[in-house]
Amino acid sequence: MDIVFFRLTLSLYLAATAGFLYFILKRNKKAGLWSHRILLLGFALHTVSLLIEYYHLGAVPGLSFKSSLAFFSWAIVAAYIIFQWKFGILVLGSFVGPLSVILMIFSSTIPISAVTVRPIFKGLLLPVHVTASLLGDGIFVIACIAGIMYLIQERQIKTKRLGAFYARLPSLNILDSINYHAISYGFLLLSIGMIIGSIVAQGAHGTYWRWDPKEVWSLLTWLCYAVLLHQRMAVGWRGRRSALMAIGCFFILIFTFLGVNLLMEGYHSFESLEGKPLP
Amino acid sequence: MIRIVDIGMNHETAPVEVRELLSFGKQDRDMAFHDIQAIKNIKESLLLSTCNRVEILFTTEREKEAKESVITFLSHVSGIAPGELRPLLYIYNDQEAIRHIFRVGASLDSMMVGEPQILGQVKDAYRIAVDNKSSSVILNRLMHRTFSLAKRIRTETGIAGSAVSISFAAVELAKKIFGDLTGKGVLLIGAGEMAELAATYLLNNNVAQMLVTNRTFSRAVELAEQFQGSAISFDETESQLLRVDIIITSTASPEPIISFDQVRRIMKGRKNRPLFFIDIAVPRNVESRVNEIGNVFVYDIDDLKGIIDDNVGKRQAEAMKAERMVDEEVLKFSAWLRTLKVVPTIRELQEKCERIYQGELQKTLSGFKDLTPEQRNGVEMMAKSITKKLLNDPIVFLKGKGEKGSQDLYLDIARKLFNLDGDTREGDE
Numbered sequence: 001m002d003i004v005f006f007r008l009t010l011s012l013y014l015a016a017t018a019g020f021l022y023f024i025l026k027r028n029k030k031a032g033l034w035s036h037r038i039l040l041l042g043f044a045l046h047t048v049s050l051l052i053e054y055y056h057l058g059a060v061p062g063l064s065f066k067s068s069l070a071f072f073s074w075a076i077v078a079a080y081i082i083f084q085w086k087f088g089i090l091v092l093g094s095f096v097g098p099l100s101v102i103l104m105i106f107s108s109t110i111p112i113s114a115v116t117v118r119p120i121f122k123g124l125l126l127p128v129h130v131t132a133s134l135l136g137d138g139i140f141v142i143a144c145i146a147g148i149m150y151l152i153q154e155r156q157i158k159t160k161r162l163g164a165f166y167a168r169l170p171s172l173n174i175l176d177s178i179n180y181h182a183i184s185y186g187f188l189l190l191s192i193g194m195i196i197g198s199i200v201a202q203g204a205h206g207t208y209w210r211w212d213p214k215e216v217w218s219l220l221t222w223l224c225y226a227v228l229l230h231q232r233m234a235v236g237w238r239g240r241r242s243a244l245m246a247i248g249c250f251f252i253l254i255f256t257f258l259g260v261n262l263l264m265e266g267y268h269s270f271e272s273l274e275g276k277p278l279p
Numbered sequence: 280m281i282r283i284v285d286i287g288m289n290h291e292t293a294p295v296e297v298r299e300l301l302s303f304g305k306q307d308r309d310m311a312f313h314d315i316q317a318i319k320n321i322k323e324s325l326l327l328s329t330c331n332r333v334e335i336l337f338t339t340e341r342e343k344e345a346k347e348s349v350i351t352f353l354s355h356v357s358g359i360a361p362g363e364l365r366p367l368l369y370i371y372n373d374q375e376a377i378r379h380i381f382r383v384g385a386s387l388d389s390m391m392v393g394e395p396q397i398l399g400q401v402k403d404a405y406r407i408a409v410d411n412k413s414s415s416v417i418l419n420r421l422m423h424r425t426f427s428l429a430k431r432i433r434t435e436t437g438i439a440g441s442a443v444s445i446s447f448a449a450v451e452l453a454k455k456i457f458g459d460l461t462g463k464g465v466l467l468i469g470a471g472e473m474a475e476l477a478a479t480y481l482l483n484n485n486v487a488q489m490l491v492t493n494r495t496f497s498r499a500v501e502l503a504e505q506f507q508g509s510a511i512s513f514d515e516t517e518s519q520l521l522r523v524d525i526i527i528t529s530t531a532s533p534e535p536i537i538s539f540d541q542v543r544r545i546m547k548g549r550k551n552r553p554l555f556f557i558d559i560a561v562p563r564n565v566e567s568r569v570n571e572i573g574n575v576f577v578y579d580i581d582d583l584k585g586i587i588d589d590n591v592g593k594r595q596a597e598a599m600k601a602e603r604m605v606d607e608e609v610l611k612f613s614a615w616l617r618t619l620k621v622v623p624t625i626r627e628l629q630e631k632c633e634r635i636y637q638g639e640l641q642k643t644l645s646g647f648k649d650l651t652p653e654q655r656n657g658v659e660m661m662a663k664s665i666t667k668k669l670l671n672d673p674i675v676f677l678k679g680k681g682e683k684g685s686q687d688l689y690l691d692i693a694r695k696l697f698n699l700d701g702d703t704r705e706g707d708e
Contacts, residue, residue, distance in 0.1 A: 171458035236550030239574045
């Protein structure tokens, strides 16, 4: 990513995060609103920088661990913006802000490695596959955060000890509703990502499905969310159980995103994506 | 010298019978206000009268006489002899009066610290004073500082942050569970003052329907009318639990009327939509185990009391913060008052110099008839700027002293140095 744009984005995310933390500590609404605006600006810059990178690279900027962390950070902020716009829960920013900053800083510490863009990465489908999958992941992050908030808030109300979070967190109903919407849309995007991915695979390898570790773990993640969605819609799960399961599924998702790419071998591993020969 | 005085009584100094005698209705208040305005020696004035307090805030240059007149006035209105009235009153001067009115506005002096009405009442009182032109430089600024300080305290501290009544705490909890209460259903089982109050609060929050049930159906019908709801028979309760979201129980039943198994059954039918029991009855109407069921929340009277106690404690801690903000603001205001004191001296100084240079200018110019207008102008400008520049340092010095102490001494010296008090020593020379 262009270093100037990266630094600008990171500074804005940092400023927004500081503001969001002040907002949740002091319950200063103005600080929250301004942080939100700053984050929007940072997001706009981030988007531009990703587009520039895409243009220069000729492929989606998510082939190395470094760039996919930054891309993931973008996806989380995007998901935040969507849910903040729909539900008006500024306090979400106090959780998303730090997360996006951590991912960006983490990304910046990884040395730039020369990526050889193989011809198969140059189509239009691959960016759609990566963007849909990552945006889905970003929305699942929101589901997980809402789940954590729900558990905290529910615990306070159930045990009748109303601590510092009681006034700061939104109502259980809104948190549960975020859970539902996030799971639904996240699931939709993940499904799109996987279908497009298999079409790309068909073009590149001549087969839709190769039992690559990433594919297997993605399928597991997909199944986990599918079960959760089913339980919600058909059985009437809500509240605590749904929140717990959204958090559980998210752990599988994190492993699919990080563990598989870093620890396991396969054509989705960053080593392979960056163009180094497979052992 | 001008002084700020506040004479008043509140819930701590005077019993309600006395406060009643002095609590003015709308018309009485206007009349009373005119009476106060008419008191000799009072320059600016403001009358605040609520059910918990009466305050007369005024500025005066003859403090003693003004105070006597105000006490006489209060004694006259209440029909209590001045001697008996005196111990029920507090009298604050200057800094203490400023602090007091700041505290009153910020709801730090209220019976329930942080209650929101008082600021509106103070604003009303000020508006009447303004309408009657009895508020001027000092009270205007004092009241505006009071309002902005009260607002700051409200937003920056938590003195008004949390519910301190059982019914209100219950409604707040309901909001934390359901979010918006619009469209929610409420079932009131049994009756009682607290239950009815909670029901009223819920109605104010736009709940969609209010069902009322009671062992005696006629009583249920009566209450339903009061809340624009509908009465249902006691046996229907369980089926209604499927429809409503908030249940207030307040019956005298010795046994729980809502059981664990019953609620578990109902939650299946509700597809786990949350259910909130507010159990105000003693002994409890809802089995305590019900709280263990997912998406069901039960608060009994002790739980609610516990929350309120916490909140009262929190408010008190926040009030300490607020007191510090008041202290700061009192210092700032007193500093401003002191700068106000140097204003007359500075003005007299300027006037005297203006007189001198005008006089000298006339004398000089009358000797030079054939000067061109430009030249005359030049001379005039020179005289003007010499006086201005000579005066600059003394004025800055006096203003600076206004913000610190030792001001009186320097004011005195300045007046003597420039002979502002019109002694006749000039002729002695």
